[in-house]
Amino acid sequence: GAVVSQHPSRVICKSGTSVKIECRSLDFQATTMFWYRQFPKQSLMLMATSNEGSKATYEQGVEKDKFLINHASLTLSTLTVTSAHPEDSSFYICSARDDRGRNYGYTFGSGTRLTVV
């Protein structure tokens, strides 16, 4: 089946530093990937839609200069949290849309727990 690998699973960083999270589709191509953020006991909030070879589309209220998204290949999208602050601490999850539409097209990574101290 479709598998999405997300790395790292957990990261602790100091305030003011940047953190890169990778989302990789292992056995399918994904022109489109999505990045979500989830706070404790809340649902997934879509941050941005990542499109291979073009600029990401950000949801209202999400700072594109703070959350840099790069989708340089059909199997890899990265989210970089720049100048991280404690309020950026959250669970970040990516999902990749299978170009062939398997599993109705959406497979989630295992998530990244970011803690900014």
Next chain:
Amino acid sequence: GQNIDQPTEMTATEGAIVQINCTYQTSGFNGLFWYQQHAGEAPTFLSYNVLDGLEEKGRFSSFLSRSKGYSYLLLKELQMKDSASYLCAVLEYGNKLVFGAGTILRVKS
């Protein structure tokens, strides 16, 4: 705007049946998903409905009424491992998947 509503929490007994409702008002509709999510893990796919009616898959069934903007997830023969958060998500035009707040289901023995 978009609005997806589901109950915040539900409690049910092992072996019983529970129905989790979801109502939605979204910008466009390309289908509705149900996901299961355990704490600290990624959501896992349960079901997808795009046409009206009931889809059955083992102990889980999902129903959709597009005219009413309504769906439910039915879990039969509840097991303790079914304790989790259940997320209703609508696929909008542009392939954007929008989630409801989720329903925390607690199964007690």
